[in-house]
Amino acid sequence: MRIGLIGKKLGMSRIFNENGDVIPVTIIEVKDNYVIGIKKEIEKDNYSAIQIGCQEVEDKKLRKSELGKLKKNNLPSLKVIKELRMKNDDEVNDFKIGQKLNVEIFKKGDLVDITGKTIGKGFQGVVKRHGFKGGPATHGSMSHRKPGSIGGTTPARVLKGQRMAGHMGNEKQTIQNLEVVQIMPDKNLILIKGAVPGPKNRYLLIRKAIKGLGK
DSSP states (O other): OOEEEEEEEEEEEEEEEEOOOOEEEEEOOOOOOOOOEEOTTTTTSSSSSEEEEEEOOGGGGGGGGHHHHHTTOOOOOOEEEEEEEOSSSSHTTTTTTTTTOOOOGGGOOOOEEEEEEEOOOOOEHHHHHHOOEEEEEETTOOOOOOOOOOOOOOSSOTTTTTTOOOEOOOEEEEEEEEEEEEEGGGGTEEEEEEEEEOTTTTTEEEEEEEETTTO
């Protein structure tokens, strides 16, 4: 079962293992997650999934439709909501609305897949965005970082997929098979070996890894 949690990236640090080796870790805060919805394939949804939420906020910061669904099930106002797809209804039946999930569903040594949005870098040119070499750096050159030609006379248009300047970053990305180095239930923290997508204070989805994929 690929159960998961929503957590907030606090930043990176390093710890030492029993042999004295340095291990770079990402610190993720995982406060109580609530099961706020259940979807079943045999019903109108046509697929199996659970919806989870975290980060309590004031009622006025949510849409009325979102707030109504939460209050109907006697749940607090939750800001961040994610959906976890399941294989079938048998896996969904293990959960019930209002159930709490915390970091203790993971243990040291587990492999997890972490999904988040990468750091946004704004509008960038082709050198930074695509790694173009650029033009001559000599005195008198007029094309140090220009893209150069973007198409010929036939066809008289720019082809789809042409690498050009544009928006960079802030895209959904999943890093697979990262190791859980340490669990701190008393502090609601989980330490993951290596880097994960996104800047500090961004929310991430942490799921148990699918064996055979990734690294």
